[in-house]
Amino acid sequence: MAPPHVPDIHHRRRRWTQTVLPRRTAQACYFPANRGKNVNHLQTLTAICNLPTAPYREQLVVAWLLEWAKQRRIHVTRDGVGNVYLHYRRGKPFKRPLIIEAHMDHPGFVVKKQRRDGTIEAAFRGGVKPSLFEKARAKFFTDRWHPTRVLTVKPNKKSRFLDVTLAAVKEKLPPGTLGMWDLPDAVIENGLFKSRVCDDLGGVAAIVCLFEELLDQKIDGHVIGLCSRAEEVGFGGVLAACENKWLPKNAVIIGLETSKASDFAKQGNGAIIRVGDRTGLFSLGLTHFVTQAAASIADDDKHFKYQRALMSGGTCNTTAVTAYGFDATCLCVALGNYHNQHVKGDPGYGDAPKAGPGIASETIHTGDFLGMVGILVAVVQRFKTYTPGVDFLRERFHKLHRDEQVALFKTTPL
Ligand SMILES: [Zn+2]
Incomplete structure (x- = not known):
């Protein structure tokens, strides 16, 4: 499988890394000190979420990713609008490439x-x-x-x-x-990660942490981390990729999001397998596959928590790629102070530093974040067994019917 078509934008890459992000700033402020083997995922989360970003102004996040990829020898490609594709390939390729997507912008x-x-x-x-x-x-x-x-x-x-x-x-x-x-750099207090931005640099950080795990554990697979641009202003980067056919046609896509917490999807109860959003419902088969990957961790570790919910707080990139025919689902973590909005009665109110009466840092639970990374690793480890669709469910129902049908046909309802 060839990587997505990428026009030559080398000159732009050089400008972003050398001019926009001074080397001193990149190294002194934004990189965790102990990156490399067994990198601390919460340090990675902190480093990435401290990066300045806004819709159409994702260049510092891009520069960080390019620098990290260079150091970790991850192959990077770009497309015509500057979305970043991180390529992990080891061992026998999957039948279908697995794309893990997150957006680099924030309001x-x-x-x-x-x-x-x-x-x-x-x-x-x-x-x-x-x-x-x-x-x-x-x-x-x-x-x-x-x-x-x-x-x-x-x-x-x-x-x-x-x-x-x-x-x-x-x-x-x-x-x-x-x-x-004007909110401070990220801090972790009582397991709560409080940051100017969690949505969706937390998702981008989860991709980086997944890649660190794949590298350190030498896991076989073909995974593309898609760090997309301008989601907050109408799914800009992902729509460009779909419209221009920059994504492999047979790709399977898992979107990563932070999504407004609620009574049925609470912070601290584990990462959430998001079955749908305000607009769409996601692939039944893939959602089930991801749920089973999470369940496999819970089988081995009684303390591991995960949730499964329809998060209707907003519409996300996964609905967009679903509309273009991709087999796709979403994983998210519950977000406090959604889009920095500090509103009495909403999840996160009073939990985080403020930049005014109505504005505060976003929050996510560190356990939920690490759980999301764990589920992604389990998904990649099992992905060679994945087949799209619901055949596996029909087979299970067929067997159920076969086992029960004699009793069913032989008895007469009263
Ligand atoms: Zn988002």
């Missing part, structure tokens, strides 16, 4: 213009209620953070984004500079 600001007095005019891209912007603090990233605060916010009907003005900063911020909420 955030992008500078449109800086006025003479330093005031910032920015667009906010991604789903956050305008009322929650009140008295909120934000910060913009060049080679370091520049803190500021929101002055005004109003919807822009033409662009679907929000027009935001923010208090003056002294430094020059060129158009295109990305901004996020």
Whole structure:
């Protein structure tokens, strides 16, 4: 199987790693110290979730992934819109390549213009209620953070984004500079991971941790980690990949997400096999296969927890790829303060640092995250036995019928 078609964008890669992410910054701030053998997954999660990102401004995440892939000798390809494909191949190839997908963006600001007095005019891209912007603090990233605060916010009907003005900063911020909420770097307290962004850099981190496990345990398989762009503004990267046929036709896809926690999908109860989202339902056969992989871990480890639920908080990339005919399902972890929205009564309220009354760090449970990585490893280990569809269920029902039919036909209902 050939990797997805990739135009030559080498020049862009060089620019991103050398100019946008200074070497000193890359090494000193963003990489865990003990990467390599038996890398600490929570350090990887922390390093990746501390990266600045926004829709269409995923270049620092991309640069991190390229640097990591280089060090771990992972083959990387890109497509025409800059989605990142990480290729793991060892032993006999699977009949179908297994794609694990997560998105690299998160709702955030992008500078449109800086006025003479330093005031910032920015667009906010991604789903956050305008009322929650009140008295909120934000910060913009060049080679370091520049803190500021929101002055005004109003919807822009033409662009679907929000027009935001923010208090003056002294430094020059060129158009295109990305901004996020002024929240601290990630911390772990009582098993809760609190970060400016969990959605979906937590998913990207799970892909990296999966690859570390595959490398360290020398597991056979063919896995493609697809780190996609611009999900928060309409599934941009994944739709481009589907429309342009950049994904192998027979690929099987598992999307990784963080998804708003609820009473039936609580933080700390394990990773969630997501059977559907607000719009779609996912592949019955693949969802069952992933559930069985999770169950196999639980059989060996009585403390291992996982959940299975329809998470209707939003629509995700998995519905998009399902619509294009792919065999696909989703794994997620329950998210507190969904999209940084800090709303009384919602999961996560009061749990995390704030950037204003209505804005807080997102949270996920570290056990849920590690469980998601564990399930992915189990899926890859068993994947050579996977066949799409529900034949395996029909065979089981057929056997059930065969065993029971004599009794059934011989008895007469009262
Ligand atoms: Zn997401």
